[in-house]
Amino acid sequence: MALQTNSCSGNAAVTMEQLCKWYGSFQVLHNVDLSVAVGERIVVCGPSGSGKSTLVRCINQLETHEKGRLIVNGVELYKGMKGLAELRRDVGMVFQQFNLFPHLTVLDNCTLALVRARKLARDQAEEIAMENLKKVRIPEQAHKFPTQLSGGQQQRVAIARALCMKPKLMLFDEPTSALDPEMIKEVLDVMTELARDGMTMICVTHEMGFAREVADRIIFMDSGRIIEQAAPSKFFKNPEHPRAQQFLGQMLH
Amino acid sequence: MNFNFSFAIEIVPRVLEGIGNTVMIAIISFIGAAALGLFWELLRRSHATVRPVVQFVIDAIRSTPALVQIYFLFFVLPYYGVTLPALLVGSFGLSFYYSGYMSEVFKAGIDAVPAGQSEAAQSLGLSWADMIRFVILPQMLRNVAAPLGAYSISILKSTPLLAVISVPELLGSALDVASDTYRYAEPMFDVGVLFLAMSLVAVAGITQLERRLGLTAPSH
Numbered sequence: 001m002a003l004q005t006n007s008c009s010g011n012a013a014v015t016m017e018q019l020c021k022w023y024g025s026f027q028v029l030h031n032v033d034l035s036v037a038v039g040e041r042i043v044v045c046g047p048s049g050s051g052k053s054t055l056v057r058c059i060n061q062l063e064t065h066e067k068g069r070l071i072v073n074g075v076e077l078y079k080g081m082k083g084l085a086e087l088r089r090d091v092g093m094v095f096q097q098f099n100l101f102p103h104l105t106v107l108d109n110c111t112l113a114l115v116r117a118r119k120l121a122r123d124q125a126e127e128i129a130m131e132n133l134k135k136v137r138i139p140e141q142a143h144k145f146p147t148q149l150s151g152g153q154q155q156r157v158a159i160a161r162a163l164c165m166k167p168k169l170m171l172f173d174e175p176t177s178a179l180d181p182e183m184i185k186e187v188l189d190v191m192t193e194l195a196r197d198g199m200t201m202i203c204v205t206h207e208m209g210f211a212r213e214v215a216d217r218i219i220f221m222d223s224g225r226i227i228e229q230a231a232p233s234k235f236f237k238n239p240e241h242p243r244a245q246q247f248l249g250q251m252l253h
Numbered sequence: 254m255n256f257n258f259s260f261a262i263e264i265v266p267r268v269l270e271g272i273g274n275t276v277m278i279a280i281i282s283f284i285g286a287a288a289l290g291l292f293w294e295l296l297r298r299s300h301a302t303v304r305p306v307v308q309f310v311i312d313a314i315r316s317t318p319a320l321v322q323i324y325f326l327f328f329v330l331p332y333y334g335v336t337l338p339a340l341l342v343g344s345f346g347l348s349f350y351y352s353g354y355m356s357e358v359f360k361a362g363i364d365a366v367p368a369g370q371s372e373a374a375q376s377l378g379l380s381w382a383d384m385i386r387f388v389i390l391p392q393m394l395r396n397v398a399a400p401l402g403a404y405s406i407s408i409l410k411s412t413p414l415l416a417v418i419s420v421p422e423l424l425g426s427a428l429d430v431a432s433d434t435y436r437y438a439e440p441m442f443d444v445g446v447l448f449l450a451m452s453l454v455a456v457a458g459i460t461q462l463e464r465r466l467g468l469t470a471p472s473h
Contacts, residue, residue: 060375060376062372062375062376085375085378085379085380085381086378087378088375088376088377088378089377089378090378091376092376093372093373093376095369095372095373097367097369099367099369099370099372099373100373101370101373101374101388101392102392103391103392103395112377112379112387112388113377113378113379116379116380116383116387117377117378117379117380117383158373161377162376162377165377165378
């Protein structure tokens with residue numbers, strides 16, 4: 001069952017107009033147009049090398065675009081701009097490899113940016129951290145180091161760490177691809193809950209069950225282009241583009 | 254002229270007069286080289302435009318003999334009105350020379366921190382300085398502990414270079430004994446043995462430190 005769509009507000013969380021990016025002479029993004037409304041849940045899928053990760057990483061400027069426009073939370077982003085760190089605090093990012101800080105405890109992973117970037121007092125930051133660790137059902141691990149946790153636990157900590165900043169938008173870059181099968185569910189459950197709470201989410205994932213249940217819209221990419229976008233009910237039943245049909249054929253079998 | 258073992262023992266107290274300075278120079282130079290080396294490396298990373306300039310400086314430092322740099326500082330600084338004790342000039346010279354090598358150690362140490370770490374720090378909105386201080390440097394230190402230990406011993410063994418600018422360190426005091434007695438073998442033997450002893454102590458200390466910090470095995 002699809003969750004209720006929440007796109008009534010006209011505010012866009014992300015707007016891309018004719019976005020282009022090259023790695024050297026290789027073009028990874030071709031004139032991408034995309035608008036994501038506040039509260040909308042987007043799943044981005046497509047074959048590897050299709051530019052999905054790059055697309056998502058542009059949104060917090062871990063990759064910079066060379067052409068076109070990109071507006072995130074009402075601010076246009078461009079290469080070399082000032083104040084990027086501040087803008088990034090409102091955009092949560094969850095990586096495939098978790099990227100927790102191995103020398104810090106789970107709690108300190110969560111509080112570092114609250115204390116250093118948001119300038120909160122230590123105890124206030126810890127309170128927020130514990131709240132979010134509870135939300136991802138892992139408060140009892142707060143004083144452990146990341147390497148002492150399973151992959152699924154680490155990824156949930158990474159989600160909590162991002163949530164601590166109270167982001168307006170969450171980006172997920174293949175959050176379950178590095179996990180053992182039995183750990184995928186615990187991470188997807190947390191993400192589903194987040195979606196239910198109304199978080200604006202853009203997820204690159206191959207988890208089609210998650211996409212079907214949570215997404216308002218599926219974006220299908222191939223060779224750096226968005227070649228199809230549709231509600232999951234339509235996308236999974238009768239995708240229009242032959243490349244999408246072929247992809248789904250391989251994914252669902 | 255025969256090697257006189259009892260003479261070698263007899264002059265130990267006189268040779269030892271320089272050991273305090275030797276240790277002090279080694280410690281100052283190690284700290285100075287590490288600090289300056291880290292500075293070079295962070296500067297090299299900060300902007301694409303300064304990168305080639307910093308690289309040239311580092312290459313120049315590493316491509317000229319330490320002895321030449323030390324002489325140069327010692328004789329050139331006074332022209333600009335800077336007269337410092339020889340010990341300080343020498344320590345600065347060694348710091349400067351080894352900073353070139355240290356910067357390469359730090360470069361490798363930082364490169365070995367996975368790219369995902371800085372990406373995570375950036376995506377949390379940390380400033381560049383906070384990212385370096387709280388995310389990159391603590392992880393880099395684990396990577397560079399072993400080579401830094403090796404350089405600390407190299408620096409210790411380079412302190413006799415300062416004898417040429419008349420810093421009263423181990424070699425200097427041994428040379429004093431030699432010029433008084435016209436015997437060189439014994440004082441030089443003593444200096445060698447003392448450096449061997451100090452190096453062994455330093456190695457043991459570094460190993461102990463690495464073990465206590467849990468650095469002997471990769472932690473992740």
